[in-house]
Amino acid sequence: MVAPTTEGLRALGYSVAHGIPSVWRPADGPFDVDLLVTTGMRKPHAEARKLFEARGIPWLSFDMPHVRGVAGDVRLYAEGHHWLPNVEGLPSRRGRLPVTVTSRAVHEAEAVPKPKGRKPTTAKGKAAARAKVQAAKVEAQAVADAENEAENEAGYVLVIGQMPHDSSHGMDVPGLVEWSQGVFASAREALPGVEVVWRRHPISASVVPKGHDRNSDPNKESIAQALAGARLVCVYSSTVGLEALIAGKPVVSWGPSCYQELTSWPKELATAGPASKAEVEALLERIAYTQWGLDELASGEAFRFILGQMGVACDSVA
Numbered sequence: 001m002v003a004p005t006t007e008g009l010r011a012l013g014y015s016v017a018h019g020i021p022s023v024w025r026p027a028d029g030p031f032d033v034d035l036l037v038t039t040g041m042r043k044p045h046a047e048a049r050k051l052f053e054a055r056g057i058p059w060l061s062f063d064m065p066h067v068r069g070v071a072g073d074v075r076l077y078a079e080g081h082h083w084l085p086n087v088e089g090l091p092s093r094r095g096r097l098p099v100t101v102t103s104r105a106v107h108e109a110e111a112v113p114k115p116k117g118r119k120p121t122t123a124k125g126k127a128a129a130r131a132k133v134q135a136a137k138v139e140a141q142a143v144a145d146a147e148n149e150a151e152n153e154a155g156y157v158l159v160i161g162q163m164p165h166d167s168s169h170g171m172d173v174p175g176l177v178e179w180s181q182g183v184f185a186s187a188r189e190a191l192p193g194v195e196v197v198w199r200r201h202p203i204s205a206s207v208v209p210k211g212h213d214r215n216s217d218p219n220k221e222s223i224a225q226a227l228a229g230a231r232l233v234c235v236y237s238s239t240v241g242l243e244a245l246i247a248g249k250p251v252v253s254w255g256p257s258c259y260q261e262l263t264s265w266p267k268e269l270a271t272a273g274p275a276s277k278a279e280v281e282a283l284l285e286r287i288a289y290t291q292w293g294l295d296e297l298a299s300g301e302a303f304r305f306i307l308g309q310m311g312v313a314c315d316s317v318a
Contacts, residue, residue, distance in 0.1 A: 004298035005037065005062075011300035012307070026051050033057060035312065041081065041167035058312050060303075075290050076302060078310045081168055081237075082256040084286040085309045097288035155231030156195035157187040158216065160240045163204050168237045169255050176207045179254065183234050183266075184211040190270035191232070199226055199240075232272055235263075245283070250274045258290075259283060 006016045014035065021039075026048035036052040036059045038045040049059045061077040077083055087093075159180055164173045171179060180198065187196050199216035200207055216226045223243055227233065233244035237255040244251045245262055250272040253263040262279055264272035292302035 004294045007298045008296075008300040008303050009035075009037075012303055021045070031055050031057065035060065035307075038062070041077075042165075046167060058307075058310055060306065060310075073291055073293055074297070076292055076306050077290070078306055080256070082258050082260060083290075084258050084283075085289045085306070087286050087289045090289070092285060093288040093291075094285060096291055096293070097284060155229050156197045156213075157191060157232045157234060158197050158199060158226055158230040158244075159183050159187070159212065159234045160236075160238045161198065161200040161204065161207050162236055162238050163201050164207065168257070171236075173206050177209045179236065180207070180209040181211050183254075184209070186266060186269055187232075187234065194231070197226075197230070201238075232269070234269075242287075245275055245280050248274050248277075258287060 002018070006018075009016050017030070017033070021044065024044065026044045031052065033052075034057070036048060036057055038048060038059070039062045041049070041061055041063075045061070049061075053059055059078070061081075063075045063077060063081070078085075161176060161180060162169060162171075164171065164176055169176075184196050184198075187194070195214070196212045197214055197216050198209060198212040199218060202218040223240060224247075227240075227244055227247045227249060230244070230249055233241065233249050233251045235241040235244075235251060235253050235257075237253065237257040237260075241251050241253055241257060241263065242259045245259055251259075251263040252266055252269050252272050253260055254266055257263075262275035262283060289305065296302045
């Protein structure tokens with residue numbers, strides 16, 4: 001990732017200096033730079049961001065793809081891990097969005113059969129045909145919504161765990177245990193009699209809360225399987241929250257994320273409903289503009305777009 005990044009930034013007129021995270025002290029600078037680029041937001045990156053931004057130096061961060069699926073992709077953040085660009089009027093980049101476990105099967109639009117017979121030739125006939133197709137789409141969506149609502153009403157509350165010390169939440173093991181047990185209690189109070197299911201992070205067996213009915217073991221049950229039976233998904237800021245939205249599930253979130261605008265607040269746990277398909281589609285379009293391949297880094301295309309969104313001027317930014 002370092003080589004394509006260096007190449008791309010140089011294409012935009014920057015000279016590039018590298019720091020080694022294990023030995024670099026952010027407080028020592030250097031502060032005579034035009035842009036700070038970090039790989040993630042863990043220490044000392046979060047400290048560096050604070051110090052550099054206090055001096056008016058813009059910050060940009062790399063992370064792994066926010067949505068799973070494509071090796072060699074990175075996610076570019078500006079401002080924070082919940083930041084999304086404004087892409088209104090821009091061409092779709094959906095083809096660059098890595099596909100989640102559930103999104104391809106669940107989120108691609110189902111084809112609605114077209115009316116049979118001769119194609120209408122008059123304006124009135126064409127309008128009637130379009131109306132018939134639209135009515136069929138509305139009816140199909142209504143049936144799907146009813147089936148999804150019935151499934152959700154019969155399901156369980158799925159609570160998703162995260163890795164301790166992740167920069168998106170900052171909690172250690174005791175903190176995550178306390179948070180999850182608080183969610184269990186809130187779910188029982190808001191939805192009495194509904195089963196509460198805990199799903200730990202796949203590589204974090206150290207978080208072992210109490211107060212739930214059963215576990216969803218990530219080694220035995222896929223995310224798609226866990227989501228299928230859920231009526232409500234509770235997350236802090238996990239990527240699973242996005243997958244749940246794609247799967248048509250109501251999501252309650254406690255922390256900031258790129259999908260937070262489509263979730264309910266914890267106090268709304270009893271009445272949380274799913275986001276509309278149109279809202280999720282629009283969100284995915286914006287997320288796709290933060291997912292970049294190594295070739296797009298090396299050409300400078302990724303930096304040209306992100307820096308332009310940030311209002312940062314450089315030689316080659318239009």
